[in-house]
Amino acid sequence: MSAFLSVRGISKTYTAANGSKVVALDDVDLDVAEGEIVALIGPSGCGKSTLLRMVAGLDTDFGGELAWTVEPRPGKDIGFVFQEPALLPWRTVRRNVSLGLEAQGDKSPKGRERVGELLDLVGLTDFAGSFPKELSGGMRQRAAIARALAYDPRILLMDEPFGALDAITRDRLHDDLLRIWATTRKTIILVTHSVEEATYLADKVAVMTARPGRIKAVHEVPLDRDRTPRTRQLPRFAEFAGMLRQELE
Amino acid sequence: MSTGTVTRGPAPREERDRAGGGARARNRPARGFAVRILTTAAYLAVILAAWYLYVTLADVPSFLLPEPGEVWDAGRELVTEGQLWPHLGYTLRNIALGFVGGSLVGILLGWVLWASRTVREIFAPYMVLLQAAPKIAVAPLLVLWFGLSLTSQYALILLLVFFPMTAATMLGLRDVPADVSTLGRLLHLSRWRYLRTIQLPAAMPALLAGAKIAVIDAMTGAFLAEYLSADRGLGYLMVLGNTQNDTPLLIAAVVLTVAVGLLGFGLVSLAERRLLRWSR
Numbered sequence: 001m002s003a004f005l006s007v008r009g010i011s012k013t014y015t016a017a018n019g020s021k022v023v024a025l026d027d028v029d030l031d032v033a034e035g036e037i038v039a040l041i042g043p044s045g046c047g048k049s050t051l052l053r054m055v056a057g058l059d060t061d062f063g064g065e066l067a068w069t070v071e072p073r074p075g076k077d078i079g080f081v082f083q084e085p086a087l088l089p090w091r092t093v094r095r096n097v098s099l100g101l102e103a104q105g106d107k108s109p110k111g112r113e114r115v116g117e118l119l120d121l122v123g124l125t126d127f128a129g130s131f132p133k134e135l136s137g138g139m140r141q142r143a144a145i146a147r148a149l150a151y152d153p154r155i156l157l158m159d160e161p162f163g164a165l166d167a168i169t170r171d172r173l174h175d176d177l178l179r180i181w182a183t184t185r186k187t188i189i190l191v192t193h194s195v196e197e198a199t200y201l202a203d204k205v206a207v208m209t210a211r212p213g214r215i216k217a218v219h220e221v222p223l224d225r226d227r228t229p230r231t232r233q234l235p236r237f238a239e240f241a242g243m244l245r246q247e248l249e
Numbered sequence: 250m251s252t253g254t255v256t257r258g259p260a261p262r263e264e265r266d267r268a269g270g271g272a273r274a275r276n277r278p279a280r281g282f283a284v285r286i287l288t289t290a291a292y293l294a295v296i297l298a299a300w301y302l303y304v305t306l307a308d309v310p311s312f313l314l315p316e317p318g319e320v321w322d323a324g325r326e327l328v329t330e331g332q333l334w335p336h337l338g339y340t341l342r343n344i345a346l347g348f349v350g351g352s353l354v355g356i357l358l359g360w361v362l363w364a365s366r367t368v369r370e371i372f373a374p375y376m377v378l379l380q381a382a383p384k385i386a387v388a389p390l391l392v393l394w395f396g397l398s399l400t401s402q403y404a405l406i407l408l409l410v411f412f413p414m415t416a417a418t419m420l421g422l423r424d425v426p427a428d429v430s431t432l433g434r435l436l437h438l439s440r441w442r443y444l445r446t447i448q449l450p451a452a453m454p455a456l457l458a459g460a461k462i463a464v465i466d467a468m469t470g471a472f473l474a475e476y477l478s479a480d481r482g483l484g485y486l487m488v489l490g491n492t493q494n495d496t497p498l499l500i501a502a503v504v505l506t507v508a509v510g511l512l513g514f515g516l517v518s519l520a521e522r523r524l525l526r527w528s529r
């Protein structure tokens with residue numbers, strides 16, 4: 001695996017409305033390899049979203065450097081999934097998923113085919129013509145994931161994408177995401193609050209600390225890439241998750 | 250056995266809901282429509298009966314309140330003398346043009362006010378002031394400035410229409426959730442595409458709510474303008490009825506006015522049903 005993105009010495013200071021300064025990130029380093037799933041985990045307010053927004057190019061006001069092997073093209077190479085699905089309620093599922101292609105003026109049959117494949121991959125083919133409000137929370141989030149992948153971005157950024165879902169739905173979406181990864185081999189950075197989620201999905205987990213936001217440690221997950229619900233029962237799984245939990249304390 | 254039911258439960262229920270929803274959706278409008286027509290007819294009948302009974306029992310003189318039949322005759326006379334269509338058409342045209350023009354101006358201004366903080370800070374307070382001032386008081390001034398012309402009539406209608414649309418636009422454009430506007434930046438949408446694919450649809454509920462007020466305001470403006478300055482239109486018919494002590498004509502004109510108002514409101518509601526299909 002080759003280097004894909006290097007975060008070098010990133011710092012960010014917010015000035016709050018009352019004039020006081022908040023150091024959101026302080027000298028953060030992180031390497032992301034191509035095709036890797038990296039989990040960012042840390043207490044609330046440690047700057048996970050801030051870091052993800054920088055990588056997405058949504059925030060360019062920071063110190064330090066983001067070094068890409070290939071600079072992402074604006075509007076084409078970044079897929080982003082929010083905590084809430086953020087679908088456009090007046091568009092059907094299919095038209096929501098194809099939003100990114102539409103934005104690029106891509107009307108090719110290949111693009112349309114891709115949307116169909118993604119809908120299939122997230123199990124929403126039968127609901128392609130439905131409006132978002134006719135879907136369950138989990139289905140909406142699956143549509144949001146399909147939307148982020150429809151224009152074939154080079155990296156997928158996810159900010160607590162399963163945080164608003166119940167435990168059963170979340171487990172199903174974990175497996176959906178792993179299946180998607182297996183077919184697309186996308187590079188993924190995933191922000192999460194859950195040590196189990198990080199352990200189950202990631203190749204590498206970066207543990208952050210708050211005030212100031214720093215990366216405390218980066219751990220390789222000691223599990224095979226092929227993960228199934230049974231993986232959760234392995235002693236190594238529990239051990240690693242327990243270790244992460246301790247680091248967070 | 251019970252576990253089997255639990256695991257298999259969700260899928261059939263989902264299907265049933267969808268099928269049931271479809272059937273209900275097909276039946277509901279037709280029945281609802283019939284019920285609405287019937288209740289409207291019942292209302293009308295009650296009002297007409299009460300009106301008729303009051304006039305005959307209390308022996309109200311015709312110049313104060315004629316009985317329904319006389320008003321009907323006055324209305325028929327308008328039709329047979331070929332007066333109705335020129336007057337009605339004139340008013341409808343003014344309302345339509347005023348509403349469309351005022352809405353466009355209002356939406357544009359709303360967008361500018363939303364997009365530029367400077368413009369907002371300069372104009373917003375005065376806009377509220379303008380809205381608080383009774384427009385009827387401005388009407389004579391408009392007549393003074395633009396004369397007894399179509400211009401002063403349109404000026405009045407525009408003045409009444411643009412504000413609710415501006416307010417609705419400003420409110421509506423703010424209705425884009427933070428994540429969705431972030432998505433717009435992420436996809437690198439141009440300003441124009443962002444407006445078209447995200448902002449306008451997101452603002453549509455607010456815009457339509459504004460349009461419901463604006464269409465009534467357009468009507469008020471048109472009648473008021475005709476009342477003051479025109480020699481045609483439904484407003485002019487009212488003046489005619491008034492000055493000639495032709496109360497049946499006056500009331501016929503009022504009834505027509507109400508009908509036109511309901512028509513305008515109905516058209517906007519119809520547009521709402523079509524455009525906001527996704528929200529029901």
Ligand SMILES: Nc1ncnc2c1ncn2[C@@H]1O[C@H](COP(=O)(O)OP(=O)(O)OP(=O)(O)O)[C@@H](O)[C@H]1O
Pocket residue numbers: 014015016017022023024043044045046047048049050051
């Ligand atoms: N726009 C802003 N203005 C001022 N301070 C901000 C702003 N956005 C974030 N912050 C501060 O920066 C810090 C990091 O915020 P961030 O949203 O990145 O945290 P997070 O790790 O994503 O937290 P959570 O897990 O709760 O989502 C917080 O202390 C927050 O108060």
Ligand SMILES: [Mg+2]
Pocket residue numbers: 048049050159
């Ligand atoms: Mg966050």
